[in-house]
């Protein structure tokens with residue numbers, strides 16, 4: 001068996017499975033590109049039109065919020081109907097096999113859970129929920145979608161008329177013509193009836209809630225290694241876990257298609273699309289005898 005990063009990664013996973021302590025997986029937008037949700041920081045990322053919604057703009061600019069909700073109303077359908085791809089299925093398989101433990105995901109699309117993964121910490125929140133910035137009520141996104149549809153008859157059809165020009169972004173945002181956006185009616189919180197609603201996701205420029213970050217660090221501390229999947233680690237909210245693991249001497253492996261911020265760090269890098277590599281790893285791990293105290297779980301040649 002030739003030595004190489006894939007063999008080393010396989011050995012890392014087999015060893016985690018043998019120890020009964022799965023590695024912590026940190027997943028990013030590259031996991032969902034094969035589900036039709038583009039990664040605007042990855043290989044095709046330069047194609048994202050416009051900049052993502054920033055937190056300050058959402059809080060202080062009613063027109064910015066109108067634009068956000070209009071685009072998001074159109075983009076939601078694509079997020080809500082996206083299906084898990086072989087990469088999500090493979091991660092769920094690796095969890096069931098005990099090679100992967102908990103997941104910390106930067107994605108807000110819910111596709112890990114849809115694929116059957118357990119113990120998923122959604123670092124940047126989820127598009128499936130909406131929060132009221134005034135009273136704190138949490139509302140399912142589906143329910144809001146029905147209210148937005150009632151408040152905006154014909155809007156979805158009008159957006160469909162320009163559908164060939166539309167592209168959904170990983171945050172559920174879609175680029176829409178401004179004249180269409182101008183007529184969009186935003187609805188208020190159904191509980192307090194006045195509050196501003198915001199998707200339960202962490203925006204650019206918004207800090208990740210502290211307790212969530214601490215839970216992620218706790219998970220990292222318990223894990224034998226960190227496995228980054230489908231992330232270019234562009235944002236510090238994900239990259240800091242790589243730094244912490246390296247500082248502590250924990251092994252770090254990165255599987256992603258393209259360059260990452262950790263390329264200069266002492267990490268095991270496998271440059272490959274996750275939806276191709278992960279199912280291969282699952283098959284090869286399954287083919288290896290599972291450990292029952294013997295030597296089989298650790299490959300003899302490295």
Ligand SMILES: [Zn+2]
Nearest residue numbers: 132189192195
């Ligand atoms: Zn409210």
